[in-house]
Structures are given as C-alpha cells and as structure tokens.
Amino acid sequence: MGTGGAYASRVATGRVTPTRALDVLNVLLSDVRYGLGAYLGVYLLTEHQWDAGEIGLALSIGGLAGLLAQAPIGLLVDAIRAKRALIAGAVLVVMACCLVIPLAPSFWPVTLAGVVGGLAGTSIAPTLAAISLGIVGPERFARRACRNEALFHAGNGAINLLILATAPFFGTPVLFWVMAGTxxxxxxxxxxIPPRSIDHAVARGLLPGAANVAPRQGWHLLTGSRPLLTFALCGALFHMANGSMLALVAQKLALQNIGWGVALTAICAIAAQVVMVPAATLAGARAESWGRRPLLLAAFLALALRGLLYTAFDHPAWLIGVQLLDGVGAGLIGALFPVVIADLTRGSGHFAAAQGVVGTVHGLGGVVSGALSGLIVVWAGYDAAFLALAATAGLGAALFWLTMPETRPLPLEKEFAHDHSAA
Known part of the structure; x- marks a missing residue:
C-alpha cells in the first residue's frame, strides 16, 4: 500500500493524527532550530562588549562546522529509520549548547558551543522534511513543506513576542529560559509523531512502492544534475546576502538604543515573522499553479531591495519597517527549498542527501556573509555592509532568472507518481 493510502486508512480510524503532530513540532522548533540566532550577537555585544568582528568570526566558525557536516548528515538521514529520535536528540544538544554560553562568555567557549550546536542543528531541517515527505507522499509534499514553514514562522513570532514582553522585566536571562522550555x-x-505513519522509503525520495536504491556519494548528486548545481550556486548568493542582515540591523539598533537591544531585536524578528507566515502560505497555495521559479525570484528581489533601504534612514521605526521585506525573501525561499530538492530528486532515494549537499553550498554563503559583513562594518561602517549585501542579492537574482529552470513536475510525471502510489 502506498503512503497516501496507508495514511488515509489510519486517520479514518481516528487512531493517529501524524499531520497534527507535525504541526505542533514545527511551532515548537521555531526557538531551537537555529539556536539563539541574532540574539546571541546582541547579547555578546551589549553584555560582554564583543565587537562586530569578533561576533562574526565566532558565529562563522560554528556555522562552518555545521556546513561541513550537512552532506554526511543528509546521507545519515536517508539511511536510518530512527528519524524521530534524531530530531529529539538534536534539539536537546542545541538547547544545551545555548545554555552554557552565559557560564563562559569568552571567545573559545562560545565558539566551541557554536560548533557542537551547529553540528546538531544541521540535522533538524532535512530530518523534518524527510519525515514530512514520508507521511504525506510526493503529491502533497509541496503544500506540506510550505505549511511547515508557515507554522515555524508563526511559532517564531510568538516566541519573539514572549521575549519582547518579558525582556524589559527580566533582562537577557529570559532568552535562555525560553530556550530551555521550547x-x-x-x-x-x-x-x-506516530512511528508507523512514516513510509521510510518515500521519506528518502523514492516513489511509493519503488524498490530500494544503492547508496550514492553525496557530491555526485550535485555534479550529476545541472539544475541542482544551479539552485545550489544561486542559493549561495542569496544566503551570502541574507545571512548577516538581521544581525547587523540588530547590532545597529542596540548601539543606538542602549539598554533596548534584546527588545528591539525581538521587534525586528517579529516584523519579519508577520510577513513570513503569509509568504510561506502563498508559496504552498501557488507553487503548483505559478511554479517555483517566479516565487523564488521574488525572494531575491525583496532581499536586494531590503539591503538598499536599510541605508536610507537610521530611525528605528524605518529599520524595523524595512525588516518586513525579510519575511518575503526568507519566507519564500525557506518554504520552497525542500520542495525544489524533492522535485529534482524524485525517485532517486537521495532526498536528504541532496538537501545536505545543496545546503552545504547555501550555508557557505551564510558563513561568508557573517565573516565578511563583520569586517566591512569594522572598516567602513554599517551602510557599506548593507550596500554590499544588496549588490550580492541583485547578482543572485540575475543569475537565477537566466540559468534556473522551472522544477514543477509535469502533469505526466504527476500521473506516473499517482499510478505508483495507488499500486
């Protein structure tokens, strides 16, 4: 029996609700998946007097560790069936790494915590996507992946509202209390999540009912597919432009408004989440009718415009308002990343491995972003860094439109997949 049929029969009896369990998980992961994020930079800047260069370097080392681990972790996710335990263990490690930072807020302990947390956190996204694919099947995956992203951003917005409401009374320790709870x-x-609701063959990218496939070296997936390589390189430019933008805005606001760094960072994050939820929902509703390509191009253009607008005024209201554009860019690309990978690896059995390989290239852009933008701030100021990031996003938009094909499956491919699902 295919995934869709098995799932429907279980749900009809009322014994399990795997999609509801996925909904809850996506909301709760919003505070754990990326650790402390921009809050860590503000915490180190305001509480321990680190400069932007030190912050960028420390975070980049941790990011590099996670980056190098993505391809082998993807292969692991494809190979194992204990995907629920993998996510549970990963979030506990990320949480522990964040909680030890206040105990030793100097460069090397923070960097080591970032390395360990980065290695654990790298496994969360591909494992979650694989579980989702294994539950709903390839035909319903685009809508499910975008729902995951929308719920993630809704939860992120709620967590940031909680931090905003409590930080003025309890200070920065609230960041670590909330991290422990989530x-x-x-x-x-x-x-x-009910373990029997996951079809583990489908979860790794095989069509329902297909036979198993032999292992394949991760990087051969990239070099053997021109569309996958194009998506990887264009995405690297997106993340090079986007990776440090929120952190730079948070630092700028913290320096201009002493004592309000955490609260203003929360407001910036909330502003983005307000838009990310409808952006991801739009992607889920229109990815099949409009295709993936125009939605992803809109993400690049929104990012380039955001970088330019940050340089126009320094008033907090303006900077926070511009942050709304982050919701368009990050919301769309975050929702569609696993969808495009699933499109390009359908039937291969290497879904998570491909996520890891492409994610490595994308992550390289983010690592370069953190280190490079920190140095530009030290040498030339925040506006110069924003202009450099905007130019990078513009280059990515041009290359994407000129080289990236549409990946939405053709009707014949959908019919083929449906026939195998019913077999």
Whole structure:
C-alpha cells in the first residue's frame, strides 16, 4: 500500500493524527532550530562588549562546522529509520549548547558551543522534511513543506513576542529560559509523531512502492544534475546576502538604543515573522499553479531591495519597517527549498542527501556573509555592509532568472507518481 493510502486508512480510524503532530513540532522548533540566532550577537555585544568582528568570526566558525557536516548528515538521514529520535536528540544538544554560553562568555567557549550546536542543528531541517515527505507522499509534499514553514514562522513570532514582553522585566536571562522550555517541548513533540505513519522509503525520495536504491556519494548528486548545481550556486548568493542582515540591523539598533537591544531585536524578528507566515502560505497555495521559479525570484528581489533601504534612514521605526521585506525573501525561499530538492530528486532515494549537499553550498554563503559583513562594518561602517549585501542579492537574482529552470513536475510525471502510489 502506498503512503497516501496507508495514511488515509489510519486517520479514518481516528487512531493517529501524524499531520497534527507535525504541526505542533514545527511551532515548537521555531526557538531551537537555529539556536539563539541574532540574539546571541546582541547579547555578546551589549553584555560582554564583543565587537562586530569578533561576533562574526565566532558565529562563522560554528556555522562552518555545521556546513561541513550537512552532506554526511543528509546521507545519515536517508539511511536510518530512527528519524524521530534524531530530531529529539538534536534539539536537546542545541538547547544545551545555548545554555552554557552565559557560564563562559569568552571567545573559545562560545565558539566551541557554536560548533557542537551547529553540528546538531544541521540535522533538524532535512530530518523534518524527510519525515514530512514520508507521511504525506510526493503529491502533497509541496503544500506540506510550505505549511511547515508557515507554522515555524508563526511559532517564531510568538516566541519573539514572549521575549519582547518579558525582556524589559527580566533582562537577557529570559532568552535562555525560553530556550530551555521550547527545547524540551520540541523533543517531546518529535517523539509524539506516530512511528508507523512514516513510509521510510518515500521519506528518502523514492516513489511509493519503488524498490530500494544503492547508496550514492553525496557530491555526485550535485555534479550529476545541472539544475541542482544551479539552485545550489544561486542559493549561495542569496544566503551570502541574507545571512548577516538581521544581525547587523540588530547590532545597529542596540548601539543606538542602549539598554533596548534584546527588545528591539525581538521587534525586528517579529516584523519579519508577520510577513513570513503569509509568504510561506502563498508559496504552498501557488507553487503548483505559478511554479517555483517566479516565487523564488521574488525572494531575491525583496532581499536586494531590503539591503538598499536599510541605508536610507537610521530611525528605528524605518529599520524595523524595512525588516518586513525579510519575511518575503526568507519566507519564500525557506518554504520552497525542500520542495525544489524533492522535485529534482524524485525517485532517486537521495532526498536528504541532496538537501545536505545543496545546503552545504547555501550555508557557505551564510558563513561568508557573517565573516565578511563583520569586517566591512569594522572598516567602513554599517551602510557599506548593507550596500554590499544588496549588490550580492541583485547578482543572485540575475543569475537565477537566466540559468534556473522551472522544477514543477509535469502533469505526466504527476500521473506516473499517482499510478505508483495507488499500486
């Protein structure tokens, strides 16, 4: 029986609700998946007097560790069936790494925590996508992946509202209290997904009912597919432009508004999440009718415009308002990343491995972004860094439109997949 049929029969009896369990997990992961994010830079800048260059270097080392691990972790996710336990363990490690930072807020302990947390956090996104694919099947995956992203951003917005409401009274420790609570809850939610609801063959990218496939070296996936390589390189430019933009805005606001760094960072994050939820929802509703390509181009253009507008005025209201454009760019590309990978690897059995390989190239852009933008700030100021990031996004938009094909499956491919699902 194919995934869709098996899932429908279980749901009809009322015994399990795997998609509801996925919904809860996506909301709770919003505070754990990327650790402390921009808050860490503000915390180190305002509480321990680090400069932008030190912050960028420390975060980049941790990011590089996670980057190098993505391809082998993807191969691991394809190979193992204990995907629920993998997510639960990963979020607990990320949580622990964040909680030790206040105990030793100097360069090397923070960097080591970032390395360990980066290695664990790298496994969360591909494992979640694989579980989702294994539950709903390839035909419904685009809508499910975009729903995952929308719920993730909704949860992120709620967490940031909580931080905004409590930080003025409790200060920066609230960041670590919230991390502890969401980390434990995320682990419990991952283990609450009914194990029998996951078709593990479909979860690795095979068509329902297809035979297993032999292992394949991760980087051969990239070099053997021109569309996958194009998506990887264009995405690297997107993340090179986007990776440090929120952190730079948060730092600029913190320096201009002493004592309000955490609260203003929360407001910036909330502003983006307000738009990310409808952006991801739009992607889920229109990815099949409009295709993936125009939605992804809109993400690049929104990012380039955002970088330019940051240089126009320094008023906090303006900077926070411009942050709304982050919701368009990050919301669309975050929702469609696993969808495009699933399109390009359908039937291969290497879905998570391809996510890892492409994610490595994308992550390289993010690592370069953190280190390079920090140095530009030290040498030439924040406006120069924003202009450099905007130019990078513009270059990515041009290359994407000129070289990236549409990946939406053709009707014949959909019919083929449906026939195999029903077999």
């Amino acid at each position: 980390g434990l809850a995320s682990a419990a939610a991952a283990l609450a």
